[in-house]
Amino acid sequence: MNTTKVILLKNRPSGKPSSSDFEFTEEQVPEINDGEILLETTYVSVDPYLRGRMQDAKSYVPPFELNKPIHSGIVAKVIATKNDNFKEGDYVSGMLDWKEVQKSTGEELHKVSKDNAPLPAYLGTLGMTGLTAYFGLKEIGKPKEGETILVSGAAGAVGSIVGQIAKIKGCRVVGVAGSDEKIEKLKKDFGYDDGFNYNTEDDLNAAIQRTCPDGVDVYWDNVGGELSDAVFFNINQKARIINCGAIAVYNDNKVPTGVSPQVFLIKNSALMQGFIVSNYMDSFPEGVQQLSKWYGEGKLHHEDTIVEGFENIPQAFIDLFDGKNTGKMLVKI
Amino acid sequence: MNTTKVILLKNRPSGKPSSSDFEFTEEQVPEINDGEILLETTYVSVDPYLRGRMQDAKSYVPPFELNKPIHSGIVAKVIATKNDNFKEGDYVSGMLDWKEVQKSTGEELHKVSKDNAPLPAYLGTLGMTGLTAYFGLKEIGKPKEGETILVSGAAGAVGSIVGQIAKIKGCRVVGVAGSDEKIEKLKKDFGYDDGFNYNTEDDLNAAIQRTCPDGVDVYWDNVGGELSDAVFFNINQKARIINCGAIAVYNDNKVPTGVSPQVFLIKNSALMQGFIVSNYMDSFPEGVQQLSKWYGEGKLHHEDTIVEGFENIPQAFIDLFDGKNTGKMLVKI
Numbered sequence: 001m002n003t004t005k006v007i008l009l010k011n012r013p014s015g016k017p018s019s020s021d022f023e024f025t026e027e028q029v030p031e032i033n034d035g036e037i038l039l040e041t042t043y044v045s046v047d048p049y050l051r052g053r054m055q056d057a058k059s060y061v062p063p064f065e066l067n068k069p070i071h072s073g074i075v076a077k078v079i080a081t082k083n084d085n086f087k088e089g090d091y092v093s094g095m096l097d098w099k100e101v102q103k104s105t106g107e108e109l110h111k112v113s114k115d116n117a118p119l120p121a122y123l124g125t126l127g128m129t130g131l132t133a134y135f136g137l138k139e140i141g142k143p144k145e146g147e148t149i150l151v152s153g154a155a156g157a158v159g160s161i162v163g164q165i166a167k168i169k170g171c172r173v174v175g176v177a178g179s180d181e182k183i184e185k186l187k188k189d190f191g192y193d194d195g196f197n198y199n200t201e202d203d204l205n206a207a208i209q210r211t212c213p214d215g216v217d218v219y220w221d222n223v224g225g226e227l228s229d230a231v232f233f234n235i236n237q238k239a240r241i242i243n244c245g246a247i248a249v250y251n252d253n254k255v256p257t258g259v260s261p262q263v264f265l266i267k268n269s270a271l272m273q274g275f276i277v278s279n280y281m282d283s284f285p286e287g288v289q290q291l292s293k294w295y296g297e298g299k300l301h302h303e304d305t306i307v308e309g310f311e312n313i314p315q316a317f318i319d320l321f322d323g324k325n326t327g328k329m330l331v332k333i
Numbered sequence: 334m335n336t337t338k339v340i341l342l343k344n345r346p347s348g349k350p351s352s353s354d355f356e357f358t359e360e361q362v363p364e365i366n367d368g369e370i371l372l373e374t375t376y377v378s379v380d381p382y383l384r385g386r387m388q389d390a391k392s393y394v395p396p397f398e399l400n401k402p403i404h405s406g407i408v409a410k411v412i413a414t415k416n417d418n419f420k421e422g423d424y425v426s427g428m429l430d431w432k433e434v435q436k437s438t439g440e441e442l443h444k445v446s447k448d449n450a451p452l453p454a455y456l457g458t459l460g461m462t463g464l465t466a467y468f469g470l471k472e473i474g475k476p477k478e479g480e481t482i483l484v485s486g487a488a489g490a491v492g493s494i495v496g497q498i499a500k501i502k503g504c505r506v507v508g509v510a511g512s513d514e515k516i517e518k519l520k521k522d523f524g525y526d527d528g529f530n531y532n533t534e535d536d537l538n539a540a541i542q543r544t545c546p547d548g549v550d551v552y553w554d555n556v557g558g559e560l561s562d563a564v565f566f567n568i569n570q571k572a573r574i575i576n577c578g579a580i581a582v583y584n585d586n587k588v589p590t591g592v593s594p595q596v597f598l599i600k601n602s603a604l605m606q607g608f609i610v611s612n613y614m615d616s617f618p619e620g621v622q623q624l625s626k627w628y629g630e631g632k633l634h635h636e637d638t639i640v641e642g643f644e645n646i647p648q649a650f651i652d653l654f655d656g657k658n659t660g661k662m663l664v665k666i
Contacts, residue, residue, distance in 0.1 A: 052600065221595065224593060224595040224596065225593075228593075228595060229593075243595050243598045243599050244599070245599065246593075246595045246596050246599060249593065249595070249596060250596075255592055255593075256592070256593040256595070256596065257590060257591060257592055257593055258590060258593045259588055259589070259590055260557060260558075260561075260562075260579075260582065260588075260589040260590055260591045261594060261605065262554065262557040262561060262576050262579045262582070262589070262605075262607070263557065263579050263582060263583075263589065264607075265576045265605060265606065265607030266576050266577070266578065266579060266607035266608070266609070267385065267390075267607070268607065269606075269607055269608050269609060269612055270606070270607055271604060271605065271606035271607070272594065272595075272598060272604065272605045272606075273598065273602075273603070273604035273605075273606075274595070274597075274598030274599035274600070274601065274602055274603055274604070275599070275602050276599070276602060279602055
């Protein structure tokens with residue numbers, strides 16, 4: 001193997017990303033120097049937030065550069081090493097380039113073990129996805145026993161974990177997703193108490209009222225848009241809205257508009273707060289420990305949508321915007 | 334004096350309140366029983382939030398009833414007493430009816446002294462208005478030295494105190510108001526560093542960028558509407574938006590719409606939080622003590638718009654929505 005495939009960002013997507021926004025190329029497999037390791041990609045995480053990084057806009061992280069490799073959460077295998085901290089056959093997880101093979105100094109990578117959990121779990125429940133759910137709930141949502149939490153994008157990577165943590169906390173958990181099959185799965189496999197399919201409801205407000213008869217105390221918002229507008233009409237006093245994602249509007253070419261939340265926040269003394277998981281980086285060890293404990297106790301059901309083949313990474317990413325995944329969307333190389 | 338004038342809510346306003354929504358009537362001055370006091374109204378506070386209570390809508394307090402007296406913050410003089418806690422000539426402040434004379438048990442009223450501050454201050458800087466500014470900043474805004482705070486409705490009752498407290502905290506304070514005279518006054522009398530008149534700016538976004546070149550860390554929102562939409566484009570990482578009021582949309586007959594904040598909150602890890610001052614009732618003594626200390630030290634400039642005459646209460650209230658006040662709008666009886 002002398003060359004490795006690489007995926008570059010060719011165009012900044014306008015609207016929904018398409019395969020023409022990505023370019024496949026090849027480069028020489030690099031030589032490793034002292035202190036470096038050579039990594040073979042095993043699993044690639046594709047996530048809605050990457051859409052934001054494809055824009056050339058001020059945000060919490062710099063945008064991807066055109067004609068440079070995209071990177072995301074990856075689990076990789078050490079196939080050669082000149083670094084005493086890693087041996088051949090080790091698995092690591094971290095932010096890496098969309099390449100079949102690449103080198104690294106090992107900084108900011110974590111060793112992970114197949115013995116403790118299947119490798120995909122380190123990109124999901126025990127990785128950034130799980131930590132996102134954990135810290136968003138702990139630091140913003142603060143769910144209390146007996147409260148109602150509504151979760152949008154409930155069958156997605158983050159949403160499916162949010163619901164399960166909220167159940168552990170004693171909440172009534174209601175999920176919104178885009179198909180009847182997903183709603184069934186939420187109830188059967190992820191412990192949701194109720195839910196509805198936003199694609200088949202004529203009146204989202206009525207659907208929220210029906211499934212949340214005591215109102216909404218916590219709203220985990222993965223989607224934004226119309227559904228989130230309808231939630232404003234149903235929040236309780238001191239409600240907390242966790243703005244984790246806005247997949248419904250990420251592909252919009254204009255500024256999204258909708259119901260203005262101010263009057264709803266005022267009359268309910270409610271809050272909306274956005275976050276990214278790296279805000280809580282200093283507490284990651286605590287989060288991983290708690291998630292691993294729950295996982296070990298069988299309290300966090302884990303489900304991935306796994307696509308095979310390096311060449312399918314762009315399409316797997318594009319399919320996120322059509323809700324083709326249940327749980328974490330991963331590509332196995 | 335055998336009868337007293339009373340102001341009733343005659344109609345729930347549609348759009349901007351008008352004088353026909355109010356009805357003047359007379360009733361007998363009541364006899365007082367043991368434990369009661371007779372009160373003569375001295376100053377009446379008219380406030381934008383009363384507009385919300387005139388609607389028949391679920392909110393943090395029950396709506397005013399039709400054909401019943403309206404009530405608001407009032408300073409009154411004890412003119413007869415059968416309660417040992419009060420003597421004739423005492424002044425009290427509290428929530429009382431729009432009547433020239435009324436009786437009370439004295440519960441939930443506070444004695445106030447002309448010796449410590451002019452009576453209007455007890456409805457403003459040292460009353461609910463000051464406490465609103467104090468707790469909104471302390472509990473939500475959390476302004477830090479060197480940060481930029483933008484205040485809308487800056488020349489109003491709450492806004493003029495917010496700016497001064499933020500200056501005490503070492504912030505750069507920028508105010509938005511509806512006339513050039515108000516902006517001049519903000520800078521000259523209330524210590525604001527800069528500001529702009531929203532009525533003469535073509536591009537609110539540009540006006541915010543010009544007056545807040547380092548972005549907005551804290552936005553005290555008294556108005557909602559277009560201005561608040563423009564702020565979303567200018568918030569910094571971890572910005573805090575305090576939703577205190579939405580006077581720009583209180584008179585709307587339909588649900589207000591505008592820029593959806595979710596993507597802005599996410600990419601800046603920012604928060605928006607609504608509140609009412611009574612959320613912090615348990616800490617009022619601390620708030621009053623701190624405000625009185627600053628007031629005594631001359632750090633809180635105090636300015637009222639005082640209208641004279643009981644019969645002018647409704648018009649004074651209506652005039653709030655045209656921004657005819659600087660500082661607290663009061664009616665002296």
